[in-house]
Amino acid sequence: MKHLFRERLDFLPKEGRTDALLPWVIAVMMFLTCLSVAATMSIQSGLASWSQGLAARISVQIIQADDAARIRDSEAALKMLRATPGIASADEIDREAILDMISPWLGNAANISGLPVPVLIDVKLDNPGSVDLDALSIRLNATAAGAKLDNHQAWMHRVLNFAGIVKWGAIGIILMVLLSTVAIVIFGCRAGLATHHESISIMHLMGAEDALIAREFDYRYLWHGLKGGLFGLFTALMVLYGTVSLLQKMGQGLLSSLSPESHVLATLLLLPAITAFITMMTARITVRRALLEML
Amino acid sequence: MLVFSFENVGMRYGMGGEVLKDVSFSLEPGSLHFLTGHSGAGKSTLLKLLYLAKRPSRGLVNMFGQDISSVNRKDLPRLRRKIGVVFQEFRLFEHLTTFENVALPLRLKGARLADIREHVEELISWVGLEDRMQAKPPTLSGGEKQRVAIARAVINKPDLLLADEPTGNVDPALAQRLMHLFVELNKQGTTTVIATHDEGLVNQIGAPVLRLEKGELRVLPGTETPSTTNPYLRRKEDRT
Numbered sequence: 001m002k003h004l005f006r007e008r009l010d011f012l013p014k015e016g017r018t019d020a021l022l023p024w025v026i027a028v029m030m031f032l033t034c035l036s037v038a039a040t041m042s043i044q045s046g047l048a049s050w051s052q053g054l055a056a057r058i059s060v061q062i063i064q065a066d067d068a069a070r071i072r073d074s075e076a077a078l079k080m081l082r083a084t085p086g087i088a089s090a091d092e093i094d095r096e097a098i099l100d101m102i103s104p105w106l107g108n109a110a111n112i113s114g115l116p117v118p119v120l121i122d123v124k125l126d127n128p129g130s131v132d133l134d135a136l137s138i139r140l141n142a143t144a145a146g147a148k149l150d151n152h153q154a155w156m157h158r159v160l161n162f163a164g165i166v167k168w169g170a171i172g173i174i175l176m177v178l179l180s181t182v183a184i185v186i187f188g189c190r191a192g193l194a195t196h197h198e199s200i201s202i203m204h205l206m207g208a209e210d211a212l213i214a215r216e217f218d219y220r221y222l223w224h225g226l227k228g229g230l231f232g233l234f235t236a237l238m239v240l241y242g243t244v245s246l247l248q249k250m251g252q253g254l255l256s257s258l259s260p261e262s263h264v265l266a267t268l269l270l271l272p273a274i275t276a277f278i279t280m281m282t283a284r285i286t287v288r289r290a291l292l293e294m295l
Numbered sequence: 296m297l298v299f300s301f302e303n304v305g306m307r308y309g310m311g312g313e314v315l316k317d318v319s320f321s322l323e324p325g326s327l328h329f330l331t332g333h334s335g336a337g338k339s340t341l342l343k344l345l346y347l348a349k350r351p352s353r354g355l356v357n358m359f360g361q362d363i364s365s366v367n368r369k370d371l372p373r374l375r376r377k378i379g380v381v382f383q384e385f386r387l388f389e390h391l392t393t394f395e396n397v398a399l400p401l402r403l404k405g406a407r408l409a410d411i412r413e414h415v416e417e418l419i420s421w422v423g424l425e426d427r428m429q430a431k432p433p434t435l436s437g438g439e440k441q442r443v444a445i446a447r448a449v450i451n452k453p454d455l456l457l458a459d460e461p462t463g464n465v466d467p468a469l470a471q472r473l474m475h476l477f478v479e480l481n482k483q484g485t486t487t488v489i490a491t492h493d494e495g496l497v498n499q500i501g502a503p504v505l506r507l508e509k510g511e512l513r514v515l516p517g518t519e520t521p522s523t524t525n526p527y528l529r530r531k532e533d534r535t
Contacts (some may be wrong), residue, residue, distance in 0.1 A: 009399065009402055009403070010391075010395075011388055011391070011399065013388070013389065013390045014390060198386065199388060202386050202388070203399075203403075204375075205346055205347075205348060205375060205380060206375065206376070206380075206399065206400050206403055207372040207373070207374075207375035207376030207378075207400070207403055207404075208372060208403050209369075209372045212403070292368075295347065295348060295349060295350060295368070295371065
């Protein structure tokens with residue numbers, strides 16, 4: 001790295017058309033990378049907070065068509081749950097609230113008020129492992145025949161599977177973008193070498209070492225990488241800001257927890273520097289290899 | 296120690312025929328030679344071997360006691376810095392000024408900025424371009440470019456100066472001046488090889504001639520004229 005800080009010879013003519021386009025291509029790559037990284041990290045942290053919230057909660061459904069049996073079973077289940085050590089609270093969810101939840105599928109609450117809606121009991125545990133859920137399920141069935149315990153595992157499993165697919169998809173996109181960037185820089189570098197062959201050849205014949213010639217390309221491509229990286233990051237931040245605003249307007253539901261957090265933003269801010277470094281190193285390796293072909 | 300020596304050097308490009316055949320000659324320190332021959336005789340190839348742009352296909356090339364065929368690639372820049380080259384097409388950096396073009400070899404050597412300024416300005420004045428110091432090559436005439444190229448080649452005080460058709464693009468008067476400049480540099484100890492088609496100039500100077508014909512080299516001895524009739528030597532004496 002130390003040669004990078006030596007005085008420049010500036011023997012390369014101003015950028016050609018290929019060189020001038022490179023920062024724009026890097027900007028597009030950077031934009032895609034930023035969005036992929038932000039999406040992956042936000043989904044990861046969003047899922048972590050969902051599963052953490054759900055791990056200490058279970059639901060109990062009392063499914064009985066007969067109203068009297070349903071009321072009897074729900075009272076017995078509530079009594080048993082509240083008496084179980086490790087359970088912080090057990091509360092029946094208001095029937096009106098349940099009707100509200102199902103109204104988008106079955107119409108407004110007035111028309112479905114006569115339906116035999118199951119009783120839902122929201123149970124909060126002292127901590128995620130404080131109760132043996134299998135034993136609780138058996139005891140619950142013995143207490144109330146229509147009771148069904150749901151620890152959200154099936155739902156979480158599906159969500160986590162989906163999140164895994166999204167995460168690996170995003171990692172795949174990032175890798176592809178990275179490889180494309182490296183390939184584009186190699187092409188750009190080779191085009192640059194062809195364009196500047198005469199200048200390089202003269203410097204070579206005047207006794208310039210390979211490292212010194214490569215240094216000029218280092219500067220140029222470091223700057224291209226940084227310019228493209230910062231522009232791509234800026235554009236991606238604008239898009240992310242718009243998305244976050246939209247999610248916040250949509251309320252505090254599931255999607256709002258996907259908003260990028262500070263550590264996501266910190267990672268994004270590092271990306272232009274990483275891109276610039278990768279661009280510079282790719283250029284250096286390409287130029288050094290090409291120079292080795294000369295005597 | 297000989298500056299350069301060639302022993303049975305042959306050169307071919309790819310699978311083609313030999314461009315140079317069994318070339319043998321040597322350059323004594325401080326000598327001046329002309330390199331002549333028709334187009335296609337192998338002058339450019341011989342010059343490429345001399346300024347270390349190519350390695351020979353066969354034979355022995357020795358420079359300052361080092362065998363070029365076996366010298367490490369990393370040591371070549373150091374050897375190249377001992378050679379100054381005036382290319383036929385000048386090969387100046389179009390985006391750099393006269394000063395910057397001439398200063399490049401010194402900057403490559405890592406010279407101090409103050410020294411660079413002093414030496415470059417002095418040399419540019421010596422070649423008569425002091426008022427074109429900040430001009431860029433596209434605004435210079437052919438003769439001016441030639442002088443910038445010569446200044447760039449000699450700024451480092453090279454041990455060996457190679458000039459490829461240095462008078463090919465200039466009028467006869469300027470050609471005389473440039474040739475005088477080369478003779479001056481040679482008299483200061485720089486081994487000089489000038490490739491030219493100009494038989495008039497060759498005869499005037501009377502230095503030994505390396506004549507290439509169909510890839511074969513003949514060394515013709517010099518016919519140096521007395522200093523009183525040789526315009527280049529006389530000018531030198533006039534000044535001293």
